[in-house]
Amino acid sequence: MSNVSAEAFAPASMGNFGVAFDIVGVAFREPGDVVRVEWQDAPGVTIAAITGDEGRLPRDPSKNSASVAAQSVLRMLGERRGVRLTLEKRLPLESGMGSSAASAVAAAVAVNALAGEPLRRAELLGACLDGEAAVSGYHVDNVGPSLLGGITLITGTEFDEITHLPVPPHLHFALVTPAVSVPTAEARAVLPSHVPLRQHVAQSGAVARMVDALHHGDLEALAEAVESDGIIEPARAHLIPLLYEARAEAKRAGALGLIISGAGPSVCALCDAEATAARVAETLSALYTAAGYGNRALHTQISPQGAKVLRVR
């Protein structure tokens, strides 16, 4: 079975959950990217249009995470036709919210929907990874949660190496993105190549407390654990404007804790109620504005299901 066009949404995600660097990812409900695809007779992927990126994303289909993921799904399906792809970019680029992953996931899910959903959700993981790899390396930490939803523990690039951790129902996030650029490559380059054994022990203890807190639904313990990052945050703090001020302000406004979202510059405050998250987002936005940083602020929750098909025709 085959359709004429299909449209899919894939949400923003946070690739590092504080201390759980490179192993735990979180899917947000909002914002997210939307990809629309329709068949074309010529093989391969044509990028018909990209909106919302201010012209910054590559239009070359071999260099855009959405088109690379779409191409990968076509290959999996043995499809001789190609697709024309439109990307509605709603996520800020290089913000630490999984922008390239969301585009790749939305494209893979859209092409699968266009073809009548022959592949299960999990089977799209490899294609999404191909898209992500085209722009920022072979990381599952954003692609995993954006595709599968929830809080994902990722210990490899295979589907059975992704586990869902419990999602506390009252966990809300305030997400604020100051208008500075932190390219993922630079955020990786500032990390130490080695860590002292003692620090590894402390960090893995905090990871254990974090997983335990998720199972108990203990948001205070969760926030304390994810903030206990003695390795990644200190190395990246100078790339994130006003990080420590933002943490202090967020807590004064009622947040339980604050971490860098992904590789930054977005910061993510953990809250236990929607009203608190809204207030914290406003407070942080005002902090950045007062310091001369343009910014985007929002509050959201975890998306339990991740990407979704919006329309098939």
Add this chain to the structure above:
Amino acid sequence: MSNVSAEAFAPASMGNFGVAFDIVGVAFREPGDVVRVEWQDAPGVTIAAITGDEGRLPRDPSKNSASVAAQSVLRMLGERRGVRLTLEKRLPLESGMGSSAASAVAAAVAVNALAGEPLRRAELLGACLDGEAAVSGYHVDNVGPSLLGGITLITGTEFDEITHLPVPPHLHFALVTPAVSVPTAEARAVLPSHVPLRQHVAQSGAVARMVDALHHGDLEALAEAVESDGIIEPARAHLIPLLYEARAEAKRAGALGLIISGAGPSVCALCDAEATAARVAETLSALYTAAGYGNRALHTQISPQGAKVLRVR
């Protein structure tokens, strides 16, 4: 209120739960040390007798973990009398089963019982640590589980930094101690001072899977996770006779996995039934015997409550 004599038991423990190095400890039901105390008019602690140690433990009260812990409890109580202490040593020394910790815990619990239990269990932690520190450094990883029971996540030396993780009811252990000496100091000295960041990430991912598996009661996932230790085990493997052969044999006999107990030389196989644990203990004992290593073998479970008062008079 005060008694004439008191006797307490403190169990063996495993200070490192495989990949959860230095952060997760486990209390076994058996074996354990027994300490008996009675008042003496002179202040301080007199060691009346030690049995079962083949004369290897120090009789100087300032150098024995049991008497140091006893002294520390007397000090907390502001007690002017002293105690005469008898230690029935049932744990092998330097075996990786928390021998010095068990003596310290049994002594602290016995002195508290002698005095009519004025202190709560948790309040004895510091005294037990004093005892442990007198012989092997300020580590909570054996003292914590031996005193408090269960599976303990330890992220500091304060009581509120110790969390109990869920104990899967069908988890059984086969414990085999080959007759070679692995002093804790040597086992520490062979560890790397730094670990590659990539290895830290993999290791903390395995720690996360382990805690998640404990919450799900998934013994197979637990065994796979605790075995996924790319840092500590490779550094210590040469100190543990036949480690990899023991792992292979244990699995052939039905075990789910095998790790070094504490700093070794004991090995600990994880099993999902008592009969399997018994068979695995026999198999491993035969393996070591055939290779010319005297050994002790047993099978046990987790002790939910840890140390206990045996008798008060």
